[in-house]
Amino acid sequence: MEPVNLSDYESAAREKLPLEIFDYYAGGANDEITVQENLSAYSRLRLQYRVLRDVSQRSLATTVLDHSLAFPVLIAPTAFHRLAHPEGELATARAAAQAGTIMIVSMVATTPIEEVAKVNATIPNAPCLWMQIYILPDRNFTTEMVHRAEAAGCGALVLTVDSPVFGQRERDIRHRFHELPDGLSLANFTTFNGIAPARFEFKADLTWEDVSWLRSTTDLPILLKGIVHPDDACLALTHGVDGIIVSNHGGRQLDTAVATIEVLPEIVDAVAGRLPVLVDGGIRRGTDVLKALALGAAAVAIGRPVLWGLTVAGEAGVGNVLELLRREMDLAMALCGCSSIVEINRDLLRL
Amino acid sequence: MEPVNLSDYESAAREKLPLEIFDYYAGGANDEITVQENLSAYSRLRLQYRVLRDVSQRSLATTVLDHSLAFPVLIAPTAFHRLAHPEGELATARAAAQAGTIMIVSMVATTPIEEVAKVNATIPNAPCLWMQIYILPDRNFTTEMVHRAEAAGCGALVLTVDSPVFGQRERDIRHRFHELPDGLSLANFTTFNGIAPARFEFKADLTWEDVSWLRSTTDLPILLKGIVHPDDACLALTHGVDGIIVSNHGGRQLDTAVATIEVLPEIVDAVAGRLPVLVDGGIRRGTDVLKALALGAAAVAIGRPVLWGLTVAGEAGVGNVLELLRREMDLAMALCGCSSIVEINRDLLRL
Amino acid sequence: MEPVNLSDYESAAREKLPLEIFDYYAGGANDEITVQENLSAYSRLRLQYRVLRDVSQRSLATTVLDHSLAFPVLIAPTAFHRLAHPEGELATARAAAQAGTIMIVSMVATTPIEEVAKVNATIPNAPCLWMQIYILPDRNFTTEMVHRAEAAGCGALVLTVDSPVFGQRERDIRHRFHELPDGLSLANFTTFNGIAPARFEFKADLTWEDVSWLRSTTDLPILLKGIVHPDDACLALTHGVDGIIVSNHGGRQLDTAVATIEVLPEIVDAVAGRLPVLVDGGIRRGTDVLKALALGAAAVAIGRPVLWGLTVAGEAGVGNVLELLRREMDLAMALCGCSSIVEINRDLLRL
Amino acid sequence: MEPVNLSDYESAAREKLPLEIFDYYAGGANDEITVQENLSAYSRLRLQYRVLRDVSQRSLATTVLDHSLAFPVLIAPTAFHRLAHPEGELATARAAAQAGTIMIVSMVATTPIEEVAKVNATIPNAPCLWMQIYILPDRNFTTEMVHRAEAAGCGALVLTVDSPVFGQRERDIRHRFHELPDGLSLANFTTFNGIAPARFEFKADLTWEDVSWLRSTTDLPILLKGIVHPDDACLALTHGVDGIIVSNHGGRQLDTAVATIEVLPEIVDAVAGRLPVLVDGGIRRGTDVLKALALGAAAVAIGRPVLWGLTVAGEAGVGNVLELLRREMDLAMALCGCSSIVEINRDLLRL
Secondary structure, eight states: OOOOOOHHHHHHHHHHSHHHHHHHHHHTTTHHHHHHHHHHHHHOOOOOOOSOOOOOOBEEEEETTTTHHHHSSSEEEOSOOGOOTTTTHHHHHHHHHHHHBBBEEEEESSSSSHHHHHHHHTSSOOOOEEEEEEOOHHHHHHHHHHHHHHHHTTEEEEESSSSSSOOOOHHHHHTTSSSSTTTTOOOHHHHHHSSOOOOOOOOOTTOOHHHHHHHHHHHOOEEEEEEEHHHHHHHHHHTTTOEEEOOGGGGGSSTTBOOHHHHHHHOOOHHHTSSOOEEEEEEESSSHHHHHHHHHSSEEEEEEHHHHHHHHHHHHHHHHHHHHHHHHHHHHHHHTTOOOOGGGGGGGOOO | OOOOEEEEEEEHHHHHOHHHHHHHOOBBBTTTTHHHHHHHHHHHHHOOOSSSOSSOOOOOEEETTTTTEESSEEEOSOGGGGGOTTTTHHHHHHHHHHTTBBBEEOOOOOOOHHHHHHHTTTTTEEHHHHHHEEESSSSHHHHHHHHHHHHHOOOOOEEEEEEESSOOOOOHHHHTSSSOOOTTOOHHHHHHHEEEEEEOOOTTTTTTHHHHHHHHHHHOOOOEEOOOOHHHHHHTTTTTEEEEOOOGGGSSSSTTTTOOOHHHHHHHHTTTTTTTTEESOOSSHHHEEEEEHHHTTTTEEEEEHHHHHHHHHHHHHHHHHHHHHHHHHHHHHHHHHBBBGGGGGGGGEEE | OOOOOOOHHHHHHHSSSHHHHHHHHHHHHHHOHHHHHHHHHHHHEEOOOOOOOOOOOOOOEEEEEEEEEEEEEEEEOOGGGTOTTHHHHHHHHHHHHHHHHOOOTTTOOOSSSSHHHHHHHSSSSSOEEEEEOOOOOOOHHHHHHHHHHHHHHHHHEEEEOOOOOOOBHHHHHHHTTSSOOOOOHHHHHHHOOOOOOOOOOOOOOOOHHHHHHHHHOOOEEEEEEOOOHHHHHHHTTTTTTOOOEEEGGGGGTTTTTTOHHHHHHHHHHHHHTSEEEEEEEOOHHHHHHHHHHTOOSSSSEOOHHHHHHHHHHHHHHHHHHHHHHHHHHHHHHHHHHBBGGGOGGGGGGGG | OOSSHHHHHHHHHHHHHHHHHHHHHHOOOOTOOOHHHHHHHHOOOOOOOSSOOOOSSSSSSSEEEEEEEESSEEEEOOOOGGTOOOTTHHHHHHHHHHHHBBEEEEEOOOOOHHHHHHHHSSSSSOOOEEEEEOSSOOOHHHHHHHHHHHHHHHOOOEEEEEEESOOOOOHHHHHTTTTTTTTTOOOHHHHHHHHOOOOOOOTTTTTTHHHHHHHHHHHOOOOEEOOHHHHHHHHTTTTTOOEEOOOOGTTTSSTTTOHHHHHHHHHHHHHSSOOOEEEEOOOSSSHHHHHHHHTTSSEEEEOOOHHHHHHHHHHHHHHHHHHHHHHHHHHHHHTOOOSBBGGOOGGGEOO
């Protein structure tokens, strides 16, 4: 039966994927309390909608860092799309571009950024890609990666800051799932030095000094992904970054970390409009997108649902996931009395 | 076994109806969080009853917009009663009239309003009907509908304002339930232009201006149904309407919308007695009616339970549903120390 | 296996009793939300115990209305003990007297008060009985009942004030359980006029004036049972009563009524020591007794657990239920650092 | 399959142990509400982590009462280790010493303290043992026990103060589990007077005077274990003790007692740094340790998980339990942006 919502895609993907790969995508750190809490925190929020406003002409279009989006839902960076589908990141990129939104390509992709960018360029009026990076212990690698992102035409860098070390993902430990199957590789790493590394290490001494250094290496806008504390948001303001993505890494790093939507308002208050704030984690419904925007997010990003769409039907699946969410959000705006993104505000939520 | 309460009627109806029709009635938008929350919000409220008051003579009678009711429970407008029972809206109307209460006839009925009115007129001392309407894109249709309601002797118009577009009801999508079976039609629409329309569209640009226009077309009292925000209640005050029905469309339009009983107090406070405020959604027990009145409702309306009664036993079933609820409310009043509707107040609730 | 706690007695009684009788005892009004809430409200309260106090010599003895009790747990009035065991109220009375506590004999007993009193008198140092009464529409009956209670040596009258009408107990309706089996009768009614009545009616116009009238008919202390609102507690102060039992009739009258332990503190605050306040409903553990006393109760009363003990083993069963609860309370006091009843106070609870 | 976390060890131990022994360890008082609440109170706490701090060099080392610990997790005193494994307390002691932490040896051990101390002394750089004691009715026994602890080189005494009497553990009552199997004995008691006692009694008149007396008998630091009320913490300050362990005896004494982590902050506030405060009960994850430290604990202690490790694999099992927890805590610190114990503070928690 045709999937009706994003949850259907998860069910269908669970049927189709080998369990260890489904679990790699679906799982989180330790007891997965934060994975669940990301979701349930949205379910607890109540909409107090408005009526009798002309919602016949609705626009979901918005702009983030001067990039135009057809609707305020980006594709969050997730690893290893070819585990889900042979076309991997290329399929995802095509779907994102067709939908008029930004794919944040993971540095830990199974396709080199240049190939993803080439596909993106084939879609008329496609937004540019953004490139997610980790700063690795070897700064040369990062410099190279930044230059490649620039050369590939990426529109922004998304620096993940919540991962000085790997989280403990117990599903993977139980499946002994710790390396890519034959035929797949860390494609961006291979290209760098000609050899696919067996593994890579996070930089445990990553600090704000690294952010300043990264800032000095590029003119691309830089967003920090993984901030949940308002004090860190304030520090971001003084380090020349261009945006923040409130994220707990989908609950995959620190279990019992706060749900992102719970802390979004205090981060938004802390930055006070000086930076755009995005949020990911737990968004499964159009009403979730609307709630995030009502609490001050400039846009949201979705991770796992994209992988479920990719698993089920490749590019078409990702496209349908995005379209389902777009339609739900359009519907939620209509039912809340909002014709455009700017009309969505905290007054729609009963806190 | 004879149904003992409204929940029994739901169980019996589930047994009797084709699943797709049961689901059409029972279901709501998306994850049906608001459907459930409408119910559980009542269950969470606690009564702090009074004792040693003479409750030997109790009256549940009340007046809403100068219409006398035997007890403060109206029949909310619901679509397609002939899906539940061959006698459809006629059976419902007879039961309501016999019980001394008002049926709000849905514009989306399977029986023309004139026939429902004819049946209502046969019951001695029956309250008048109220007519629910949507303003459709074609204002002529609405004008015609209003004139027909007036001609049929309806006592008020109930304008639904929460539906600029259709909610996403996933049970219906899964059942591919999107049109009436053979032999049934949108009876009020058929009469209008001689042809049963395949479907109809909501007016997505419905605004307060339409309310003012409707106000100008008729002397009938107008109630707005679907308000949950106090600011909209205040706007209603300045647009010449005569009453408000706090409603979230039974959870069928915007999922995760606030439970109606949760927002009733702030709506009541906002209108400050200048308009009667009614409420629907989630009322299944006499104590629920009492709680709504304690929080300031002039009366309540019930939707799905009427359909369950209609399914199970036609007119008699609807009559018994109303009578069960009336008896429960009578009992709840006695046990709370209230002899009449006016004695029910917020002091009975422990908030 | 020997019952270890009061819950075990309930399980054993469920095995032994015909379902309709078990359900008559166990059930409550409508959805039994208050039945459950009476229990769970205790489970939610947290004890913040004290240590290093000499608890080697503990006394649970207390005095209520100048009556000495071995421990502060009375037997709440419950109907029809001979449904549970052939010896009925006589077995209960013997067990209560042996345990050194007060049985509040129900007017709706299956044994005349005189016989219960006779048995009570055979136990050395037994506390006196208290007699629960309803004021019926025929005041003569009540006068007679009061005189019989006085003559039988009862030490107080407990006037139930929460029952102007019968609650809707759906388990009984489903079982069509509405009269006593052959061989049992409303024994106090039979004696009164020589004929066992088929049924009896509550007095729906019971008011504070009746309380004043009752006050004028007897010198016995009068307690009002069924108060949950502090304003009613204040009215009690001005009507010459001697005590209050905070009760919601075990959740059998008004469903979704407040849990008794939830409202106890505000009742206690309202009377401010001018009257003793007792509480019943939901007490199953020694810690529950301690919590009620910590919140200001002079004593508690238990209903259903007595019936489970009576079912399982007659007098010995009731005795064991009382003894289990006494031991648990003794243990709870020791572990909270209390040697006597007066040392139990609100400071032991983390609210 | 290799256990991945402490919960896996519990499952494995449940498989391996006779039910009555598993239940003796796992069970608690009455309805085990506090047993569960100790756990769930941690799960409810949310971490609001910091990022971009150099966490490449992390130290979990800390000092409690001048004793150095490799990481702030002690082994709480638990009885009868030889029920879990033939090597009993000796295996536990070796594992603790190897891990660089303190074992608090129970007075109610199945191995004499001298033998445990001998094993501890064989491990290079092992922290000293601490000895848990009850003050028994016979003070001579306690004096002797203190002198033996001193002679054995114990570094502190842990006086349990929450046990004037035994809690009611219903699993044990149902299993009639009330004495040790053949071949095991209360080894410290046997040594004292040459005879293994059939049972022993707690001192129900234990008071602060006993604490002062104990203080006078030894120069060892004394910690009080079992305090949950800030007023008792304040009393501790004036009785010459050296530390407090916030504990509810693992929920084995007073059911519905507060969860330890819930009251930790107010105890910490009460002592205001004048004493180290430790906490036990419910710690199963590295994040739990971090949360306790964030709320002011100097260190934590774990009880049941050690017994599960001991059951599954003796010394190696205990060692692995400690190592799993150490690694999880190390990881949690890294992900919270903390390099050392002193950087962990309340700001990391969203209360």
